[in-house]
Amino acid sequence: VRLLLVGLGALGQGLLAHLDGLGPRLRDAYGLRARIVAALDTSGAVVRPEGVEPAVLLKAKRSREGLASLQPWYRPGRRALEIIHTVDADAVVEVTPTNILDGEPAMSHIRGALKARRHVVTANKGPIALAMPFLVSLAEEQGVMLRFSGTVGGGTPMLDFARQSLRGDRVVSIAGILNGTTNYILTKMFEGLGFDAALAEAQRLGYAEANPDYDVKGIDAGVKLAILANWAAGATLRVTDVSTRGIEGVSRADVDRARAAGQVIKLVCRYDGGKARVAPEALPLAHPLNVPGPLNAVTYTTEQLGDLTLVGKGAGGRETSAALLRDLIDIHLRTR
């Protein structure tokens, strides 16, 4: 599989590390030989049809010169679309930063890659949340695959599970803990910290962004819920259809009152009866969604099997790049 890698931040580098470390296993277990024919960051692009070793790219990224150290293959300047259209590749991995306002630049990269008949793997929530139906049908028209299992659940394969392990059944409603940062903050508040101290600790551990609004106000959770409901339950939600309330109004007093009643406050995402909402809820301690710390959880209520709950680590570079790898293997197995 010839790969074109757009974005070399934590996620892109995480995928490179996986490809570097797991190469022999991927060949033996799946017959997958990944050859990186181009890799791009904001400075420029490295293009080499014979392939660049993942370890060489990682070393360059960590050097002072960056990708520019990879002569004669380096081409300076932002030219993702040009390279997507001109470099011969089987799959494009899109891992630029998420932008949920208009999805750019990932939206253009993904659209361009699909139009050029490249398979696409992404963990970028922006384009998927904003335009899943359009992108999925574009991929179908072009006869290529679009995979985005890293957009929801981090490493926990919530999307794959719904489609691949529940065939013949139907998801009728969804409840989930989809944002690790807020779940970590609420867990710390349950243990006795105030909101500000809990947030500071989440930031110190790298869970929360410097500007935490995206997590704290429930926006990230809402975006993920839209993707999950559209993918797993066949909904047709736009991001703006999700009614969203974050945890910024949750006080220590609220948390203590819940605890005194044998309950715990969680930022719960629900899809039911065609409606989607994100809001803090008090759940019984024994509730399956009462998962601690940065974990994610989802309960699918299905027609045939009743409730199925999946719990695992949420976002994290290592976990999400494992999801990218899973998508690549899936595409490889379906196309060989």
Add this chain to the structure above:
Amino acid sequence: VRLLLVGLGALGQGLLAHLDGLGPRLRDAYGLRARIVAALDTSGAVVRPEGVEPAVLLKAKRSREGLASLQPWYRPGRRALEIIHTVDADAVVEVTPTNILDGEPAMSHIRGALKARRHVVTANKGPIALAMPFLVSLAEEQGVMLRFSGTVGGGTPMLDFARQSLRGDRVVSIAGILNGTTNYILTKMFEGLGFDAALAEAQRLGYAEANPDYDVKGIDAGVKLAILANWAAGATLRVTDVSTRGIEGVSRADVDRARAAGQVIKLVCRYDGGKARVAPEALPLAHPLNVPGPLNAVTYTTEQLGDLTLVGKGAGGRETSAALLRDLIDIHLRTR
């Protein structure tokens, strides 16, 4: 897909009910048209190459005459192997009763079907626990598929999840609650019943067999653990390799002592470091495997993603026959 259905007990009838109720959806969503060209019970066989409607078979099974009412297609006598070899079919669904001593008669049916180059779907733990490596390689040699997702977890797709949703990763250890009957009994004991009363209630609800040893002594859990470890973690366990202790020695006093310490006794199945064992353990109340009643749960510890836990309903006719249907859809999608 032309189906040959061996066994018309609760599971076989459950599959017929699914096929009857879901027919249009299976066609629309997966392009699957199932045609039952033969169906067998212990009395005889119904053979009709043009297909027999699921509803017609269900009605006959519920009639006083049974399958014999389906003239002129009925042939009396036990002749499964003969029919497997002579009736033209794409897939054989094997759902005769489980026998963990020698796997028969299912073992011969499955071996015969694979040799005749039929795909095989089964929920029968006997042959799979006793001879998974042999049967899997026989299927590969013959160029057909063998699917058995209903053998572990009932409707909860534990086996599918490990293989299909964790690609590129590796399961290094497993912990699970794999027997719904003992889990129900222990839940009731935690709530205050004695062992005998809890067992009687499980029997009344149809969870436990009239002879409950298979469940209570941990045999069923051990058989499932062997299948799960072999499939999900690449182990090579025989059933006799699983060290097995059941719940027959767990007293109300044990349960009460655990509860006073904030713990709950569960029949836990573990695979770790190449070793497998089933035994009662006291777990903290907040442990992810502390699932109530007849639920099943499994935690896979993986290299890349850490712990992933899946919880859902365990055995039950409706759930396990949904697993059979899932396997049929999987085979159909991979062969069309």
